[in-house]
Amino acid sequence: MTKSLANRDLISINDLTKSEILHILQLAKDLKNKPRPTLLQNKVLASLFFEPSTRTRLSFETAMERLGGRVIGFADKDVTSASKGETLYDSIRIIGQYADVIAMRHPLEGSARRAAEATDKPILNGGDGANQHPTQTLLDLFTIQETQKKLTGLSTAMAGDLKYGRTVHSLTQALMHFSPRLYFIAPKTLQMPEHYLEELKKNKIKFSLHEKMEDVIKQVDIFYLTRIQKERFADHMDYERVKNTFRLTLAHLTGVKKNLKILHPLPRVNELDDKIDATPHAYYFQQAENGLYVRQALLGAVLGKI
Amino acid sequence: MTQDKKLLVSAIKNGTVIDHINAGQALKIIRFLNLAAQNKLVTVGLNLPSKLMKTKDLIKVEDWEITPEEANQVALIAPQSTINIIINYQVSKKFALKLPEKIEHLLVCPNPKCITNHEPMDSFFYVKPRKQTIEVKCRYCEKQFSLNEIKDYKI
Numbered sequence: 007m008t009k010s011l012a013n014r015d016l017i018s019i020n021d022l023t024k025s026e027i028l029h030i031l032q033l034a035k036d037l038k039n040k041p042r043p044t045l046l047q048n049k050v051l052a053s054l055f056f057e058p059s060t061r062t063r064l065s066f067e068t069a070m071e072r073l074g075g076r077v078i079g080f081a082d083k084d085v086t087s088a089s090k091g092e093t094l095y096d097s098i099r100i101i102g103q104y105a106d107v108i109a110m111r112h113p114l115e116g117s118a119r120r121a122a123e124a125t126d127k128p129i130l131n132g133g134d135g136a137n138q139h140p141t142q143t144l145l146d147l148f149t150i151q152e153t154q155k156k157l158t159g160l161s162t163a164m165a166g167d168l169k170y171g172r173t174v175h176s177l178t179q180a181l182m183h184f185s186p187r188l189y190f191i192a193p194k195t196l197q198m199p200e201h202y203l204e205e206l207k208k209n210k211i212k213f214s215l216h217e218k219m220e221d222v223i224k225q226v227d228i229f230y231l232t233r234i235q236k237e238r239f240a241d242h243m244d245y246e247r248v249k250n251t252f253r254l255t256l257a258h259l260t261g262v263k264k265n266l267k268i269l270h271p272l273p274r275v276n277e278l279d280d281k282i283d284a285t286p287h288a289y290y291f292q293q294a295e296n297g298l299y300v301r302q303a304l305l306g307a308v309l310g311k312i
Numbered sequence: 313m314t315q316d317k318k319l320l321v322s323a324i325k326n327g328t329v330i331d332h333i334n335a336g337q338a339l340k341i342i343r344f345l346n347l348a349a350q351n352k353l354v355t356v357g358l359n360l361p362s363k364l365m366k367t368k369d370l371i372k373v374e375d376w377e378i379t380p381e382e383a384n385q386v387a388l389i390a391p392q393s394t395i396n397i398i399i400n401y402q403v404s405k406k407f408a409l410k411l412p413e414k415i416e417h418l419l420v421c422p423n424p425k426c427i428t429n430h431e432p433m434d435s436f437f438y439v440k441p442r443k444q445t446i447e448v449k450c451r452y453c454e455k456q457f458s459l460n461e462i463k464d465y466k467i
Contacts, residue, residue, distance in 0.1 A: 094427065095431060116451075120433065120452060134427075137453055137454055
């Protein structure tokens with residue numbers, strides 16, 4: 007049975023069961039099809055962004071506004087008491103007295119879990135350092151389901167920085183509920199960490215490791231590409247080499263499955279050729295839009311209104 | 313008992329004996345249990361010869377009884393050690409060591425970007441026994457470490 011989401015926090019994708027995930031995706035679909043402009047009237051979202059973000063912050067705030075709620079908050083920690091040395095615990099305890107729900111991003115890992123201890127208002131984690139970003143994972147799942155009409159039994163490739171990328175870690179964990187076939191494509195030094203691979207083995211999920219996109223792209227339904235960050239390389243020569251070879255271009259799309267969709271959490275840099283945007287396989291802009299419906303669904307659900 | 317079989321560490325009348333500690337771990341256990349600060353007579357044997365283990369460490373504490381929670385903490389560091397409570401030179405109780413499910417306060421998260429290293433707060437780890445090692449997972453940053461990677465303790 008699905009436990010009600012009312013008054014719950016969403017800190018980590020691992021906090022959700024399979025049926026809870028499916029329930030949130032259904033709510034998001036309902037809201038995408040039929041807007042509810044007065045659902046959260048008289049409710050206040052505190053949008054606390056201790057580090058910069060455009061997409062996540064604006065989509066949380068728009069989601070609240072489009073449901074008729076209001077938004078308070080900040081997008082720069084220098085305007086808060088954190089800059090005066092106040093603990094996160096104290097800040098959240100106080101803000102929790104003003105708002106009905108809190109969406110937050112913070113550079114330290116575990117900050118959202120800590121914040122949840124400071125208030126009884128629901129906390130929605132919009133990213134805690136390199137740790138978790140569960141609303142991104144939910145919007146990824148929503149988009150996969152939307153494009154493939156199902157979640158179970160799909161072949162998904164993840165490519166890019168698989169070592170440090172939190173989106174691919176959380177997506178891997180979430181997909182484990184849906185019997186996937188996974189392909190991990192990355193330069194050797196940025197491959198998926200061993201403990202995730204062990205978890206996959208334990209759950210009897212088929213996966214393989216690759217270095218080249220062309221080795222697997224013809225076999226998959228979803229190609230999830232992520233950015234490779236310069237700062238992850240000790241040697242900048244290595245970065246330059248990877249940057250130029252690790253790039254998805256039109257040439258890769260010859261002979262791919264008709265239903266293949268390319269997803270990317272964005273922002274993109276060099277790894278995704280913008281010529282792909284015009285192909286029927288590109289779906290990353292719709293993916294970003296879906297964040298709005300997923301966040302609406304979460305706000306409505308944790309406030310007990312849907 | 314002949315002269316050459318004399319005990320390397322003398323027997324205690326009442327107290328706790330932690331034996332069969334893998335060599336090199338006794339001082340860590342003393343830190344974990346904060347034994348040095350308890351004003352009790354503590355005898356420590358390091359690198360003692362052992363038939364089973366070749367070398368082992370040993371700790372004897374006079375007039376002090378270890379609690380089950382503390383015994384579980386010892387299990388984290390030296391899972392194969394044995395703990396006996398001694399009353400009047402006789403073993404009165406043997407502890408079956410059991411790994412704790414969680415560890416509060418004690419460990420410092422090795423992740424420098426973990427919130428527990430930036431706020432005045434307690435750490436919290438879930439214990440995950442693996443085939444060869446024991447791993448702990450931080451409740452906050454969700455990173456998993458083997459116990460050897462934990463270099464610092466909050467004592």
